[in-house]
Amino acid sequence: MTSATAATIRHLVSIKDLSDDEFQILVNRAEHYKKIFKNNDVTDAQKNHLKLLGKTIALIFTKRSTRTRISSEGAAAFFGAQPMFLGKEDIQLGVNESFYDTTKVVSSMVSCIFARVNKHEDIQALCKDSAVPIINSLCDMYHPLQAICDMLTIKEHLGVSTSDKRLKITWIGDANNVINDMAIACLKLNMDVSIATPVGIEMDQTIVDAAKKICAKNGTSLELTHDSKLASKGAHVLVTDTFVSMGEEFAKEAKLKQFSGFQINNEHASLADPNFKFMHCLPRHHEEVTDDVFYGEHSIVFDEAENRLYAAMAAIDVFVINKGNFHDLK
CATH class of the missing domain: 3.40.50.1370 (Aspartate/ornithine carbamoyltransferase)
Structure with a gap:
């Protein structure tokens, strides 16, 4: 070599x-x-x-x-x-x-x-x-490999985001490694991003700063909120991840209390675009999303995994x- x-x-x-x-x-x-x-x-x-x-x-x-x-x-x-x-x-x-x-x-x-x-x-x-x-x-x-796979999955199911057909990706959950790369990935491919995290949980500032630069260049938008219902309005993709990451099991009880009301359910789905898709990088826990959304007709989680x-x-x-x-x- x-x-x-x-x-x-x-x-x-x-x-x-x-x-x-x-x-x-x-x-x-x-x-x-x-x-x-x-x-x-x-x-x-x-x-x-x-x-x-x-x-x-x-x-x-x-x-x-x-x-x-x-x-x-x-x-x-x-x-x-x-x-x-x-x-x-x-x-x-x-x-x-x-x-x-x-x-x-x-x-x-x-x-x-x-x-x-x-x-x-x-x-x-x-x-x-x-x-x-x-x-x-x-x-x-x-988690860059997840971001590559997620963008391929979105492209396959919803097509390419353009100024005439701007896709909105809504993340509901923790400010973690998955959304750090996914947000940047979406903005680079001309999608708008809305991120809803519980009160007390904020996105890493280096990610926010990088995202804002991409938004200014590409004309895309980044919304940061603590209101999951607001973020869900008009979303083409609803996505979440684990609320308790590996290594944080000691804080599970406190974390789940903090994330109360952030489980993606039919109310979030009703606010999204009629043809919305649901994504999750897996493994999934019930507190993150209800069965009817996770296994429902809008879910593309197993295509995403493949x-x-x-x-x-x-x-x-x-x-x-x-x-x-x-x-x-x-």
């Missing part, structure tokens, strides 16, 4: 690090590989399988996962690479070995690292010391196979 300096490697850390065009390319590549995968064409499959044949892709996961693990391993296998899952019980990270030492060792033997970690600082440390691209598969600040595979394919294609060179993929 050819070594590279940190300055020459492009990592996928957050959507706000990408230009609008670069992010659009990632969504387009996800769509492209979904078509190839669904067509089951042997010639196409063989051609793509050769792209990373004989290579290894590491998955460093300090948090458990269903969709992220399956999609990352599946995407690696699609391109011929051997996925290597490295859970917190499998390697010395954080036990007998420093983050730096682990990063140097692992990145010397693989072509890419998918990292699902606790702190954003861990992602930054990996990027600083890794000899290969880092794909942020979740940290406490960002699209995580194609988002991972797009990330590998752009950042590993094409070495972060977006220009040749336009």
Whole structure:
């Protein structure tokens, strides 16, 4: 494997690090590989399988996962690479070995690292010391793969947002890593965003500042409110996520009390656009959304989950196979 300096490697850390065009390319590549995968064409499959044949892709996961693990391993296998899952019980990270030492060792033997970690600082440390691209598969600040998959899902079900047909995406829930990337993603693709959080919970200011710059450039809008019903009015997409993130279980009782009245239900649905869609990155808990919305005719949560595979394919294609060179993929 050819070594590279940190300055020459492009990592996928957050959507706000990408230009609008670069992010659009990632969504387009996800769509492209979904078509190839669904067509089951042997010639196409063989051609793509050769792209990373004989290579290894590491998955460093300090948090458990269903969709992220399956999609990352599946995407690696699609391109011929051997996925290597490295859970917190499998390697010395954080036990007998420093983050730096682990990063140097692992990145010397693989072509890419998918990292699902606790702190954003861990992602930054990996990027600083890794000899290969880092794909942020979740940290406490960002979740870019989810944003790629979500934009593909919206495009498939509602089409592309334009000035003549501006889509409104409404988030009802916590100010967390998922909405941090999703809000930026929506604004980059000309959608309006309304975010309703409980009183006492505010969006991270760096995300708000970045979002406002995109709004000024693209003519999109960002609404921040504590009124979930207000945010739901005219929404083309209603979306939520867990109210109690992994690692916050100790505060579950207090968090659920704080989120009282924020469960998405038929009242929110009645305020949304008649053809609205409901999204959730899963796993879902009942306090976040009622069964009739989650399993109802407007729900696209399982299409959304499947699209995580194609988002991972797009990330590998752009950042590993094409070495972060977006220009040749336009």
